[in-house]
Amino acid sequence: MVKQMLYRELGVTGERLSILGLGCMRLPVKNGDSGQVDMDLAVPLIRTAIDSGINYLDTGYPYHNGQSEIAISKAVKDGYREKVFIADKLPIWLVENRQDMDKYLDEQLKRLGIECIDFYLLHTVKESYWEKMISNGVLEFLDDAKASGKIKYTGFSYHGELELFFDVVDSYNWDMCQVQYNIVDQNYQAGREGIRYAAANGVGVVVMEPLRGGTLTKNVPEEVQEIWDESRVKRKPAEWALRFVWDLDDVDVVLSGMNTLEELKQNLETADQGYPNSLSSEEKEIIREVKSVYSQRKQYNCTQCGYCVPCPQGVDIPANLLQLNNAYMFQDEDNAKMNYYMGVKEEERAVNCTGCGECEKICPQMVPIQKALMDVRKKFEQN
Ligand SMILES: NC(=O)c1ccc[n+]([C@@H]2O[C@H](COP(=O)([O-])OP(=O)(O)OC[C@H]3O[C@@H](n4cnc5c(N)ncnc54)[C@H](OP(=O)(O)O)[C@@H]3O)[C@@H](O)[C@H]2O)c1
Incomplete structure (x- = not known):
C-alpha cells in the first residue's frame, strides 16, 4: 500500500x-x-x-x-x-x-x-x-x-x-x-x-x-x-x-x-x-493564494481580536462570528453549526444579544456585529 x-x-x-x-x-x-x-x-x-x-x-x-x-x-x-x-x-x-x-x-x-x-x-x-x-x-x-x-x-x-x-x-x-x-x-x-x-x-x-x-x-x-x-x-x-x-x-x-x-x-x-x-x-x-481565497470568503471582517468582549450580556462575540465565517468560507453550514453548539456555551450565544451596540463602538474592524449576530441566529438557531 x-x-x-x-x-x-x-x-x-x-x-x-x-x-x-x-x-x-x-x-x-x-x-x-x-x-x-x-x-x-x-x-x-x-x-x-x-x-x-x-x-x-x-x-x-x-x-x-x-x-x-x-x-x-x-x-x-x-x-x-x-x-x-x-x-x-x-x-x-x-x-x-x-x-x-x-x-x-x-x-x-x-x-x-x-x-x-x-x-x-x-x-x-x-x-x-x-x-x-x-x-x-x-x-x-x-x-x-x-x-x-x-x-x-x-x-x-x-x-x-x-x-x-x-x-x-x-x-x-x-x-x-x-x-x-x-x-x-x-x-x-x-x-x-x-x-x-x-x-x-x-x-x-x-x-x-x-x-x-x-x-x-x-x-x-x-x-x-x-x-x-x-x-x-x-x-x-x-x-x-x-x-x-x-x-x-x-x-x-x-x-x-x-x-x-x-x-x-x-x-x-x-x-x-x-x-x-x-x-x-x-x-x-x-x-x-488558496489561503487568501478562503480568507476573502469570510463574510464579516472579524479578526478575533476580542476588543468587543466582555459583552454586557455575556455573548462571546468572537466565538459566534468565528463559526459564522466558517459557514461562509467552507460552504459547510452543518459542520459550522455543530461546532457552534459544541464550542459556544448557551449563555454566550447570539440569542442573548439585546442590541445595546456597545461592541460596535469599540470594534477596530467596524464589523456590523449586531447584524452578524442576527445572521448567526438565522443560520444556527432556527429550525
Ligand atoms: N482536542 C483534541 O484533542 C482533538 C480535536 C480534534 C481532533 N483530534 C484528533 O485529531 C485527529 C485528526 O483530526 P481530524 O479527524 O479532524 O483530521 P482531518 O484529517 O483534518 O479530517 C478528517 C476528515 O477528513 C476527510 N479525509 C481524510 N482523508 C481524506 C482524503 N484522503 N480525501 C478526502 N477527504 C479525506 C474525512 O472526511 P469524511 O469523513 O467526510 O470523509 C475525515 O473524516 C482526530 O481524529 C482526533 O483523533 C483531537
Missing part, C-alpha cells in the same frame, strides 16, 4: 513515530450514529494502518461515546499492541478533583485493555479549564501516573489562545503537545508560532485537523479549485493540505481522521513524499 513509511523523532523522547498518525475520532460508524462504531470495519482499518507502518493512534474518552477506545482495544490484540503507540486523553472538562483524574485514567486503561498508555494528554486545554486543573493538582497527577507506570509520556491537546500556550508549555516537563494546524489555520490558537515554541523547547509536536476535519476536501469552492487546477503539479486538495503540514520540520506527526480504507490508502501515498522543506516556492505560493 505504501512504499515506505517515513518516521520523525518526537521531541526529546527520541521515539520514532510515523509521520502519519491515525485519529480515531472519526472511525466508521453504523447508521450514521457516531456512538456506534462499526467494529467490523474499524478494527481492520486500524490494523491495516498499523500494517502499513502507522505506529501512532490517537483517541479520547468521549470519542464515539467511548467506543473509539474499545475499537482500539480490539485492534491491538493478536500482537498489534507491540507495534503501535497509543495516545489517549484525560477529559478535563469532566474533572472536578484529583480523584476524578485517577478514576478516568483507570477507566481508560480498562477500556483499552492495556497496562500502560504511551501518551496521556490533557484533552482540550484552554483558558476556561487551565487554572482549575492546576489548582486541582493535575501536574502532580501526571507525575504520579508516570511513576506508577500507568502512562509513559505526558502531553496536552490545545484549543486556547497563543499567549496561554506559552505558559502551558513552560509550566511542566511535557513530552508532547497536540495542536490544530492547516492551510487556513496558520495563526489560529497555538498556530505557527506555538509550534515553533514547543519544538524549540523539546516538546514533540503532533498536528490535528490537517484537513480541517474534511472541510478542505469537501465542497471545495470553485475559486479554490481553479487555483489548484492551475498548478503545474497536480494534487488533490487532501494531498496539498497534508504536504503543507509535513513541510514543517518542527512537526513530528500529522494525525488524520481516516474513516475508509480508500482515505487511508490515499493519505499513505501522500505520506511517501512527506519530507520537511520539500515544497517548492512556487507550490508555497499556490497554497498562499
